[in-house]
Amino acid sequence: MGRILVLDGAVQISTDSLGENDHYTIDLTRLVLDKEKTYDHVIIIGGGDLPVAAHVLEKYPNVKKLTVCEIDDRVVEVTKQFFEIGETCKKGIETGRLEVVISGGAPYMEKLLAEGKGNTVGGVIIDCTDFALDENSIAAELFTPKFYETIYKLLLPGGGFSQQIKKPFYKQAFSDRAQKGGFKNVDVFACITPEYGGELPLAHCHKEQA
Numbered sequence: 001m002g003r004i005l006v007l008d009g010a011v012q013i014s015t016d017s018l019g020e021n022d023h024y025t026i027d028l029t030r031l032v033l034d035k036e037k038t039y040d041h042v043i044i045i046g047g048g049d050l051p052v053a054a055h056v057l058e059k060y061p062n063v064k065k066l067t068v069c070e071i072d073d074r075v076v077e078v079t080k081q082f083f084e085i086g087e088t089c090k091k092g093i094e095t096g097r098l099e100v101v102i103s104g105g106a107p108y109m110e111k112l113l114a115e116g117k118g119n120t121v122g123g124v125i126i127d128c129t130d131f132a133l134d135e136n137s138i139a140a141e142l143f144t145p146k147f148y149e150t151i152y153k154l155l156l157p158g159g160g161f162s163q164q165i166k167k168p169f170y171k172q173a174f175s176d177r178a179q180k181g182g183f184k185n186v187d188v189f190a191c192i193t194p195e196y197g198g199e200l201p202l203a204h205c206h207k208e209q210a
Contacts, residue, residue: 002014002015002016003015003082003083005049005075005078005079005082005083007049007072007075012049012075013049013051013079013083015083015084018051018054018083018084018085022051022055023191023192023193024164024191024193024200024202025051025052025055026055027189027191027202028052028125028127028162028164028191028202029052029055029056029059029060029125029162031160031162031189031202031204032123032124032125032159032160032161032162032204033056033060033062033063033122033123035059035060035062036062037062037122038062038064039060039062039063039064039122039123040064040065040120040122041064041065041066041067041120041121041122042056042063042065042066042067042121042122042123042124042125043066043067043069043109043121043123043124043125044056044066044067044068044069044124044125044126044127045069045105045108045109045124045125045126045127045128045142046069046070046071046105046126046127046128046129046139046142047068047070047125047127047128048068048070048071048072048073048075048076048079049075049079050068050076050079050080050083050085050086050089051085052125052127053066053068053085053089053092053098054085054088054089056125057088057089057091057092057097057098058088063097063122064097065096065097065098065099066092066097066098066099067098067099067100067101068098068099068100068101069101069103069104069105069108069109070100070101070102071102071103071104071105072102073102076100076102104141105126105128105139105141105142105147106141106142106144106146106147106150109147109150109151109154110150112154113150113153113154117154118153118154119153119154119155119156119157120154120156121154121155121156121159122155122156122159123155123159123160123161124151124154124155124159124160124161124162125161125162126142126161126162126163126164127164128142128163130164130165130166130167131143131163131164131165131166131167131170131174133170133173142163143174143177144177145177145178145180145181146181147181148177148178148180148181148182148183148205149180149181149182150181151181152181152182152183152207153182155206155207156207157207157208157209157210158206158207158208158209159206159207160185160204160205160206160207161204161205161206162202162203162204162205163202163203164191164200164201164202164203165188165201165202165203166200166201167201168201170201171188171201171203174186174188174203175188175203178203178205182207183205183206183207184208185205185206185207185208186203186204186205187203187204187205188201188202188203188204189201189202189203189204190202
């Protein structure tokens with residue numbers, strides 16, 4: 001009957017939810033990546049259960065290097081051991097195309113910026129917990145204007161990032177924060193994802209061309 005991965009009481013992935021039925025992963029990725037372009041470096045923040053990473057590795061050969069920045073190493077190891085997508089990711093690690101960094105997303109991005117990596121990242125996919133306004137919420141550091149400003153500075157001109165914002169009534173709050181971070185181009189799309197409760201808003205921002 002397949003397997004499911006449960007984290008803190010919530011289903012993250014299941015055998016049946018992966019592949020072509022995984023609209024969340026497909027849509028979150030297609031908002032950022034274009035199969036007609038080449039990307040030297042793409043970053044996934046969160047996503048330690050690896051469906052987004054496996055999708056990029058399999059469907060976007062034009063991505064030369066993919067980094068997954070995940071705070072919980074156990075999630076990564078469990079997926080690699082018990083799910084088929086783990087095999088795709090293990091091969092990516094072996095060939096050097098995939099890198100897994102165990103770190104908080106905000107500190108990792110700030111570290112890249114401090115290392116002089118500004119204007120070098122082709123795209124960022126944020127696959128983390130639900131968007132929230134409360135500063136004490138889980139992963140609150142990933143919903144701040146400061147974090148979005150860091151992404152803006154790291155992205156190449158024309159590059160973009162995507163993030164799920166859970167509820168339609170968060171659209172304005174997300175847009176305000178992203179714009180404070182420097183993004184002038186903010187869009188929200190509806191993703192039909194039954195596993196997450198029906199229609200799910202996915203936000204996309206991109207940096208203007210030079």
